Amino acid sequence: MTASKPGLDYTRWLIRDKARAAGRIGLYRVYFSLFYLWRLSNFHLTEIDDVVFRYKRPILFAWLPEPPSLGMLESALVIALVFQLFGAFTRVATLVVLLLGIWYDICRMGLTGIGMAMFLVVFWVPVVMVFSDWGATYSVDNLLRRRTNRAAEPGDASGHRFWPLRTVLICLSALYFTAGISKFKGNWLDEPDFIRNFLLSKGVGSHLQNGAPLNPLVPWVASQPLLTKSMQYGAMIFETLFPVAVFSRVARGFLFRFVPMFHAMNTFLFGIPVVEILAVYGAFVDWQALLKRVVGGRSDEVVRRMVPHGVAIASALGMIAVLVGLLWNTALTPRLLFNAGGLLQSYRIWILVTIIALIWWTSDIVRVARRFAAALGERRMQQSIEKG
Amino acid sequence: MKEDQLTRRSAWTSLVVTGFLLLGLIISSGGRSRWPFSYWRMYAAVPAKATRRVSWPQVVARDQEGHFHRVWPMDLFTLDDDGSPQPAGPALIRAASRVGKRQLKHQESLVRRVEDVLGRRVREVQVRQLYWKVDFDIHPAFDKDRPDSEEVLVRIERRQ
Numbered sequence: 001m002t003a004s005k006p007g008l009d010y011t012r013w014l015i016r017d018k019a020r021a022a023g024r025i026g027l028y029r030v031y032f033s034l035f036y037l038w039r040l041s042n043f044h045l046t047e048i049d050d051v052v053f054r055y056k057r058p059i060l061f062a063w064l065p066e067p068p069s070l071g072m073l074e075s076a077l078v079i080a081l082v083f084q085l086f087g088a089f090t091r092v093a094t095l096v097v098l099l100l101g102i103w104y105d106i107c108r109m110g111l112t113g114i115g116m117a118m119f120l121v122v123f124w125v126p127v128v129m130v131f132s133d134w135g136a137t138y139s140v141d142n143l144l145r146r147r148t149n150r151a152a153e154p155g156d157a158s159g160h161r162f163w164p165l166r167t168v169l170i171c172l173s174a175l176y177f178t179a180g181i182s183k184f185k186g187n188w189l190d191e192p193d194f195i196r197n198f199l200l201s202k203g204v205g206s207h208l209q210n211g212a213p214l215n216p217l218v219p220w221v222a223s224q225p226l227l228t229k230s231m232q233y234g235a236m237i238f239e240t241l242f243p244v245a246v247f248s249r250v251a252r253g254f255l256f257r258f259v260p261m262f263h264a265m266n267t268f269l270f271g272i273p274v275v276e277i278l279a280v281y282g283a284f285v286d287w288q289a290l291l292k293r294v295v296g297g298r299s300d301e302v303v304r305r306m307v308p309h310g311v312a313i314a315s316a317l318g319m320i321a322v323l324v325g326l327l328w329n330t331a332l333t334p335r336l337l338f339n340a341g342g343l344l345q346s347y348r349i350w351i352l353v354t355i356i357a358l359i360w361w362t363s364d365i366v367r368v369a370r371r372f373a374a375a376l377g378e379r380r381m382q383q384s385i386e387k388g
Numbered sequence: 389m390k391e392d393q394l395t396r397r398s399a400w401t402s403l404v405v406t407g408f409l410l411l412g413l414i415i416s417s418g419g420r421s422r423w424p425f426s427y428w429r430m431y432a433a434v435p436a437k438a439t440r441r442v443s444w445p446q447v448v449a450r451d452q453e454g455h456f457h458r459v460w461p462m463d464l465f466t467l468d469d470d471g472s473p474q475p476a477g478p479a480l481i482r483a484a485s486r487v488g489k490r491q492l493k494h495q496e497s498l499v500r501r502v503e504d505v506l507g508r509r510v511r512e513v514q515v516r517q518l519y520w521k522v523d524f525d526i527h528p529a530f531d532k533d534r535p536d537s538e539e540v541l542v543r544i545e546r547r548q
Contacts, residue, residue: 214527
């Protein structure tokens, strides 16, 4: 018997089969593209033209020229994103989204400085998905492949479809780990009242800087040493130990339940809504199971009916993609569609996520309680039988 | 392509992509300028002192009809995402207030942005610095719209 090589084991884990892999990643493409379009719908890149000062660019992209037209760059990125959303020429569309997205964000940084939130959206997810086949399901590509019987089914569990989502998890873990160790190196351990003071000063700062509402609970939370110490060490432990999620299913389950609350707390207490993290968390939701629960087998039926009209549908969606991009900076702008007329803002999204997380927690607690009650009932019955 | 061929190819691709990204993070040593291979520092080191007094700039514009409009720095640009510290607005206001060789250009930029935000032409733009005392024993700890004091840093007449 030969000893297995750790590297090989790890590769096997990356490409291990996963239930509903093809459907999950296909629906994640839809979610991610919609999220990206929502984020862009709030930004007006042409504002840069009004301003003469520029912040320093990241070293790797210092060579990147200014685009011939900021408006054109914006439109081209949107067109590529809508192609990606529809899953039409998905791999090419994803590559264009990656390249134009980076260019877009580099331009944006000229005005805002180097940001550490949008890089999850413009770089970390697309750079992995360029190598994936996330256009294999729920896509125009799928419709066209069906004509030659080469299309994947959403229930396909092949691991070669799922590895990109595992790679995204590894990258996210690595980023969290860097956040954790940075806190050890920073002043989180040096200042005894760190969180107390940070809570008070950051809440006030955020109120002025980004309009975050002043939370009436903050002074009370800040005055409770048990809460502030828990937040201080809890954040450090959570971030540093996040890579455990890669190796342990139990840890993954626990951390994914904790994550929405962690970020919601950052939003409501500190005024730091890193909403871009939700673009990554979408990768770990079983969208395929959710879709089946909501629509049953009807989605398959709809796809079957569309197959004979594949080319016509592809052409129509392609035209819609171009139209959305061209109208992006006009008076009748599709931006309003993606940000729900300005209603979809980070704070509101976190309120929604918190409610969903609370429902998730409650359903978990109810399930565990039911199992416990059933086990207890069974044990009592056995005892009574033994006594009888 | 056959299933086992696909699996073999995916095994290599997954290793190369994952390895490349992790290696990028490791060798970059994580500085912000190394974007996108920067460490996610997330407020690792912040000056942590409880605030008792805060100060923030604001732009006050007088339109053609003589009406005054107050504009917060965060409203000057949409390009800052709605959760960040939003440095762009304050940076432009600082640049327009600071005496220097490009001050005039920054002032023109500021006027253009203010007009764009208000959707009307203005006659004069003032940059003001507002000051508040913060009292955490009451809620709200301070009222953003009612500063304790304010000073005019610079007045910019719109060039016709």
